[in-house]
Amino acid sequence: MNRQAQAAVLFLTGAALLHAGFTNLYLRYVKAGLQPLLLASGAVLIAAALATVWYEWRGSKGKQSDGHGDGHDQDDGHAHDHGDGHVHREPRVSWLLVLPLLALILVAPPALGSYSAMRTGTALQQPYGYNKLPATGPLDLNVVDYATRAVYDHGRHIEGRQIKITGFVALDRTGSPYLVRMALNCCAADAQPVKIALTGTIPPVLQPDKWLEVTGTYTAKQTKDPVNNGPIPYLRVMAATPVPTPKDPYDESWNN
Amino acid sequence: MAITKAAPTGADSHEPVDGLPATRPPDPNSPDPNPSDSNPSDSNPSDAKPSDSKSPLVLTMLLLLLVLLQGPIRGALSAPVMQSWMTVFVAVLVQALPFLVLGVLLSAAIAVFVPASFFARALPKRPVLAVPVAGMAGAVLPGCECASVPVAGALVRRGVTPAAALAFLLSAPAINPIVLTATAVAFPRNPEMVLARFAASLLVACVMGWLWQRLGRTDWLRLPERPHYDGQSKGAAFWGSVRHDVMHAGGFLVIGAMAAATLKAVAPASWLRTAAENPVVAILALAILAVLLSICSEADAFVAASLTQFSLTAKLAFLVVGPMIDLKLFAMQAGTFGRGFALRFAPATFALAIAGAVLTGAVLL
Numbered sequence: 062m063n064r065q066a067q068a069a070v071l072f073l074t075g076a077a078l079l080h081a082g083f084t085n086l087y088l089r090y091v092k093a094g095l096q097p098l099l100l101a102s103g104a105v106l107i108a109a110a111l112a113t114v115w116y117e118w119r120g121s122k123g124k125q126s127d128g129h130g131d132g133h134d135q136d137d138g139h140a141h142d143h144g145d146g147h148v149h150r151e152p153r154v155s156w157l158l159v160l161p162l163l164a165l166i167l168v169a170p171p172a173l174g175s176y177s178a179m180r181t182g183t184a185l186q187q188p189y190g191y192n193k194l195p196a197t198g199p200l201d202l203n204v205v206d207y208a209t210r211a212v213y214d215h216g217r218h219i220e221g222r223q224i225k226i227t228g229f230v231a232l233d234r235t236g237s238p239y240l241v242r243m244a245l246n247c248c249a250a251d252a253q254p255v256k257i258a259l260t261g262t263i264p265p266v267l268q269p270d271k272w273l274e275v276t277g278t279y280t281a282k283q284t285k286d287p288v289n290n291g292p293i294p295y296l297r298v299m300a301a302t303p304v305p306t307p308k309d310p311y312d313e314s315w316n317n
Numbered sequence: 318m319a320i321t322k323a324a325p326t327g328a329d330s331h332e333p334v335d336g337l338p339a340t341r342p343p344d345p346n347s348p349d350p351n352p353s354d355s356n357p358s359d360s361n362p363s364d365a366k367p368s369d370s371k372s373p374l375v376l377t378m379l380l381l382l383l384v385l386l387q388g389p390i391r392g393a394l395s396a397p398v399m400q401s402w403m404t405v406f407v408a409v410l411v412q413a414l415p416f417l418v419l420g421v422l423l424s425a426a427i428a429v430f431v432p433a434s435f436f437a438r439a440l441p442k443r444p445v446l447a448v449p450v451a452g453m454a455g456a457v458l459p460g461c462e463c464a465s466v467p468v469a470g471a472l473v474r475r476g477v478t479p480a481a482a483l484a485f486l487l488s489a490p491a492i493n494p495i496v497l498t499a500t501a502v503a504f505p506r507n508p509e510m511v512l513a514r515f516a517a518s519l520l521v522a523c524v525m526g527w528l529w530q531r532l533g534r535t536d537w538l539r540l541p542e543r544p545h546y547d548g549q550s551k552g553a554a555f556w557g558s559v560r561h562d563v564m565h566a567g568g569f570l571v572i573g574a575m576a577a578a579t580l581k582a583v584a585p586a587s588w589l590r591t592a593a594e595n596p597v598v599a600i601l602a603l604a605i606l607a608v609l610l611s612i613c614s615e616a617d618a619f620v621a622a623s624l625t626q627f628s629l630t631a632k633l634a635f636l637v638v639g640p641m642i643d644l645k646l647f648a649m650q651a652g653t654f655g656r657g658f659a660l661r662f663a664p665a666t667f668a669l670a671i672a673g674a675v676l677t678g679a680v681l682l
Contacts, residue, residue, distance in 0.1 A: 062564070063372045064560075065372070065373040066372040066376045067560060067564050069376055070376070070564070071560060071563060071564070074414075078411070078414065081411065087411060089408075090411045090412070095411075098415035098419075102417075102418035102419070105422065105559075108556075112552070112556035112560075113557075113560050116552075116556065116557070154565070154568030154569060154572070155564040155565065155568045156568070157567075157568045158564065158567050158568055159376070159379065160575075161411075161571060161574070163380075164403050164407050165407055165411070167383060167390070167391075168390070168394055170394075170400050170407055171400060171404065172404065173401060173405075174397075174400075174401075175397075176397035176398065176400070176401050177401050177582075186622070189505055246499075246503075246616045246620070247612075247616030247619075248408040248613065249404050249405055249408030250408050250577060250578075250581060250610070250611075250612055250616075251612050251616045251617070251620050289589070289590060290626070
């Protein structure tokens, strides 16, 4: 790969990072806190591309202008040739940088969904403490909140109340439905699901990966995740409405 | 919106092509074989060999072809396995690139602005003492393992004794404040885990440094040479180093990310349950898992904490092995220090890291 191509790849990679960072695209892959770093590194990559082009242009201009056969310049060029011929055989591997670029710009793969969720055990853990809940009215809980309260608090503060939870649908091998949210610490490579099994009036047609806002009530029924034996609480569903994918598809409440 | 973005950038990459003498136009139908022909040198601007001037053209053709074939490609990639693979692949890269850029900037600054004499004064003369000092110095590099590889490479080039640079390479991703804080947050009920991680990582880094000093041979360490920066201005040298490191380490990072994504998307997680039952197998299993998953050291504590069926010592092994050696790091080390080095260094690090974790676990946990 020569320098023009390198500059182009650097520029495109930087632009892709900026694009992902300025839109909500980056939230499909990494935690929200990485945004400033993403933007800064995108800017640095673009600066490196511009600097490469600039020094290249200046170098070639310099070469042309004092290329009147003075021996010094010749020597210099020779030394470079020699060094480069030995050294830079390996940047073949740099071509691989085109792959993530294409994946990010052309495909922009979606956030992890039901496929990963059903292959990984629920990551539910005993919490440090519980947030205070509003005393009256329907409760807006996230998947992790409901699951921890149902399993480790035995539903003490949520029993008998109407609960609203948003998550995506996943079906296990037998077709039983779960409401899932992936919890994220740093990037999607470490994302882990937290699952709630659904019972009650479940919509007749459920498509995996579709986001639902489920309204229901606590039930003491529990099951075990077949993957890691982790506890999965049930929720008695009363109604379910499709909702668009949230801005941040992952639950990041764990890393704060 | 992702599509509209692609069009102007594709057009941009035309520019360098137009400016160059296209002596041998490549066959537009087969862009794949071309990259391998056209690589040979990251050349000097002056020697416009035919093969060199081809690579921007190849790049343009490749991008255009892929923009045209978007539909069919998307169809092929819509299977759940492929989608999950791509998401993890992109995620590992998007997460690692900022830290790689940080490391590359630091490494370029070391190479260009810090005189070699500084390190001679800052580190003890005797390598035996320089190793622990360099290991402790790892605590100041904030970030994950992607940053430490280029920095360690720059240190060796700057005349720092390799044993000390390697101790730094191993300790920096594990003992910096960000990672230790993340560990404390992930293990709220076991604060001793933070101390154990710090002690075990530093211990292993120093032992590896001393081991290299006794047994290491300089001919194993093949740092790819650089163009000489002496004749250039500081700015040119700095950006030249940044460009070189990003292109180089970035390429290896892609290999590592592909390996990690493949593992995450394909390997079944249920075998872990069987492994957890035997304490010895459990430690080995988590150590291997750390290598295969290649998770950033800032996040690995949370993953370790979620492996609830495993003992604390096994989790410690996961946390000590992961930042020192994993698939992504192996690829990057092979690229920075040479394949012969990586093939010897990686297994030794792996074995020592497990031993260090078990030892520390026995004392502290």
